[in-house]
Amino acid sequence: MITPLTIVTPASEREAFEAYQGGAGSAAYYAGGTELLLLMKQGVAQHDVLIDLKGIVSLSGISRAGADRVRVGSCVKHREIERSPLLGDLLPLLPTVERHVANVRVRNAGTLGGNLCFAEPHSDMTLVTLLLDGEIGVFDGKATRTIPAGEFFVGAYETAMQPGDLLCHVDFPVPRAGTVFGYQQFRLHERPSCVVGVVLQPTKDGKGCRRAAVGEGAAGLAPRRSPAAEALLENVSWEEAAGRAAEVGRVLAEEAEPLEDLTGSEEYKRHLIDVLAQRAISETLGRREANNA
Amino acid sequence: MSSLHGFDLRMQVNGQPVELEVGYNELLIDVLRDRLGLTGTKRSCDMEVCGVCTVLVDGQMVSGCTTLAWEARGKNVETIEGLAEGDKLHPIQEAFVEHNGFQCGFCTPGMILSTKALLKEYPQPDKATIQWYLHGNICRCTGYKKIIDSVEAAAQAQAQTAGAD
Ligand SMILES: Cc1cc2nc3c(=O)[nH]c(=O)nc-3n(C[C@H](O)[C@H](O)[C@H](O)COP(=O)(O)OP(=O)(O)OC[C@H]3O[C@@H](n4cnc5c(N)ncnc54)[C@H](O)[C@@H]3O)c2cc1C
Ligand code: FES
Ligand code: FES
Numbered sequence: 271m272i273t274p275l276t277i278v279t280p281a282s283e284r285e286a287f288e289a290y291q292g293g294a295g296s297a298a299y300y301a302g303g304t305e306l307l308l309l310m311k312q313g314v315a316q317h318d319v320l321i322d323l324k325g326i327v328s329l330s331g332i333s334r335a336g337a338d339r340v341r342v343g344s345c346v347k348h349r350e351i352e353r354s355p356l357l358g359d360l361l362p363l364l365p366t367v368e369r370h371v372a373n374v375r376v377r378n379a380g381t382l383g384g385n386l387c388f389a390e391p392h393s394d395m396t397l398v399t400l401l402l403d404g405e406i407g408v409f410d411g412k413a414t415r416t417i418p419a420g421e422f423f424v425g426a427y428e429t430a431m432q433p434g435d436l437l438c439h440v441d442f443p444v445p446r447a448g449t450v451f452g453y454q455q456f457r458l459h460e461r462p463s464c465v466v467g468v469v470l471q472p473t474k475d476g477k478g479c480r481r482a483a484v485g486e487g488a489a490g491l492a493p494r495r496s497p498a499a500e501a502l503l504e505n506v507s508w509e510e511a512a513g514r515a516a517e518v519g520r521v522l523a524e525e526a527e528p529l530e531d532l533t534g535s536e537e538y539k540r541h542l543i544d545v546l547a548q549r550a551i552s553e554t555l556g557r558r559e560a561n562n563a
Numbered sequence: 564m565s566s567l568h569g570f571d572l573r574m575q576v577n578g579q580p581v582e583l584e585v586g587y588n589e590l591l592i593d594v595l596r597d598r599l600g601l602t603g604t605k606r607s608c609d610m611e612v613c614g615v616c617t618v619l620v621d622g623q624m625v626s627g628c629t630t631l632a633w634e635a636r637g638k639n640v641e642t643i644e645g646l647a648e649g650d651k652l653h654p655i656q657e658a659f660v661e662h663n664g665f666q667c668g669f670c671t672p673g674m675i676l677s678t679k680a681l682l683k684e685y686p687q688p689d690k691a692t693i694q695w696y697l698h699g700n701i702c703r704c705t706g707y708k709k710i711i712d713s714v715e716a717a718a719q720a721q722a723q724t725a726g727a728d
Contacts, residue, residue: 272588274568277633307590307629308610320587322633373699374680375626376611379634460612460699 272310277320283328283409283436286321290434291411293319299436301345302379304372305388329383329438332356338444339405344383344437348372348395351382360444361402363451363469367394372460383437389492391426392461397487398453400495401467405441414438426491448472450561452553454546455488463533464489466522466546468554470503470511478507484518484547489528489539496522499547512555519547574635576601577645585632592616592627594635595642603643603672614700617673618642624680643672646679654724655679655717664713666704673700678714682721688714 277300280286290297300306300320309315323329324345332354335341340360342351351357352368371377371394385395386406399406404419408431419440422430431437449471456464469483482503487493499521502514528539572585576599585594595601595618605615609628616627619641620634646653652660655678665671674697681688681696688696693714694707702710 272590274586275588276567277570277587277631303631303634304611304629307631311609311629369695372611373614374677374696375614375617375624375699378623378625379630 272307273316275318275320277322279322279325282326283414283438284411286323286326286436287409287411287434289319289321290436293317293321297321299323299387301381301384302347302376304376304380305384305390323383323436335441339441340444341439341441342382343439344386345381346383348377348380348382348385349374352377361442363398363402363453363467364442366451367398367453367467370455371395382440386422386440387429387431387437389423389425389427389429390461391491392463392488393493394455394462394465394487396423397465397467397485397493399440399442400487400493401451401469401483401485402442402445403483405443407438407441409436409438410434416441420495423492428492445469446471448476448558448561450554450557452550452555452557454550454553456542456546458533462488463531464528464539464542464546466543466550468503468547468550470554470558472558473505478505479503479511480505484522486522486526486543486547489526489543491527491529494526496525498525503551508555508558511551515548515551518551519544522547570633572632572636574637575639577641578639587631587633589632590628591618591620591625591630591632591635591640594632595627595640601642601644605669605672607669608701612699612701613670614673614677614697615670617676617700619676619680622680622683624677641676641679643675646675653679654720655682655713658717658720659710659713662713662716663709664705665702665710670700670702670704674702674710678717681714682718686721686725687718690715 278289297319298317301323329343329345331343352365357364400419406417406422407414452468454466455462465488466486470479471481473480482500484499485495499518503511523540523544526543528536530536569586573582595604607613607615611626611629617624618627621638655675677700
């Protein structure tokens with residue numbers, strides 16, 4: 271049972287931060303509650319004050335931020351991302367992956383910010399944010415600083431944020447037109463046990479790949495990109511990229527640090543990463559051909 | 564009257580206004596079952612996986628087991644008890660009866676409410692859409708085939724009524 275508590279409803283980021291400081295260590299930020307309430311029901315976490323963030327206007331909404339970024343507020347729910355025409359247009363990887371996050375009920379309540387702050391190892395959105403070079407805006411009581419996704423995910427349930435820091439939004443750079451992606455997952459349960467994502471940006475003439483993002487998640491403690499695998503796919507023609515899929519799979523699987531658990535041994539998960547990487551590359555190149563057809 | 568640990572919850576439940584003093588820590592499922600006697604909403608996994616606790620809040624499906632009653636402030640909550648009109652079953656309920664969409668019936672309130680949300684969003688879903696939308700509702704009896712048949716029949720019935728209007 272959840273122990274007695276109070277809910278407060280700050281109207282601004284600063285009020286939320288002050289409520290946290292006033293909570294003497296027993297306050298928690300509360301967005302969708304899909305992770306937090308599970309912990310509280312089990313008695314793993316106990317809080318006297320929940321700071322309901324959903325009324326803070328600046329944490330909501332999906333909008334363009336300048337010419338080349340899209341800003342997603344931390345309290346934006348998974349289903350809003352899934353159904354956003356703007357994201358479907360500019361960053362289709364996000365809504366495509368969202369369709370398979372958890373289930374409709376969790377997506378109706380859970381938020382992007384809650385997902386990233388919790389940094390559950392089996393999260394899809396942590397890997398996607400990493401692949402898309404998300405810039406995470408965090409309010410620390412004085413200013414809002416930007417933490418690149420590459421520095422944000424430190425470990426299992428561990429991020430670069432300090433206690434009391436408030437995740438405000440994520441800015442996603444809009445990739446150049448013609449950018450294509452692939453995303454493969456292996457699921458036995460509600461949360462995936464292994465995921466691999468690939469994003470390939472075309473050269474100016476469109477004949478090959480200029481920049482690649484390749485990473486895996488869910489198998490280990492935190493999502494990781496592989497610069498070595500990415501290098502294999504950069505500044506090559508599309509045909510060469512296709513020919514390197516097996517090598518990319520091998521490199522990604524070798525570099526990964528999968529953990530043995532009920533869903534498989536370390537060796538088994540390395541094999542999954544290898545296979546999923548190759549499939550993600552053919553999915554990516556298939557999308558390019560479909561776009562050009 | 565709100566106090567340190569509780570507040571005055573005003574919401575609509577199945578179209579009826581309800582007002583009661585609720586703890587901030589109380590879960591929606593407990594308020595519905597224990598305080599309002601609406602025991603059609605079930606609890607099983609208690610971790611947002613199985614869907615037997617599904618209720619609709621302003622038409623959106625949520626897990627009653629892991630939603631604070633707080634979230635229902637000013638909202639319209641629908642439970643399985645709200646679907647039939649007297650002895651007249653809702654068309655989705657009719658479809659589940661007609662097509663044997665349940666055996667023990669434990670998952671059924673959640674299945675039917677999820678189907679209601681599905682058909683509002685996708686009035687003519689294909690099989691893949693039904694499977695995708697309902698994958699968070701677990702049934703240990705039917706093997707799902709008859710549930711999908713029931714949902715397809717409910718979609719058809721809904722289309723016919725819409726056409727007749
Ligand atoms: C059954 C189930 C299946 C799932 N499957 C998947 C899946 O397939 N893929 C996937 O990616 N995810 C999955 N998830 C995770 C889901 O996406 C998260 O539960 C959800 O996004 C968390 O958001 P929330 O708003 O509910 O967070 P909350 O539970 O409200 O908060 C989570 C944590 O973050 C803190 N917090 C929240 N917002 C902020 C903020 N703005 N600033 C600072 N701290 C904050 C809270 O204090 C808390 O510690 C699953 C979850 C469940 C329960
Ligand atoms: S009891 Fe709520 S989802 Fe299973
Ligand atoms: S009918 Fe028994 S669980 Fe579905």
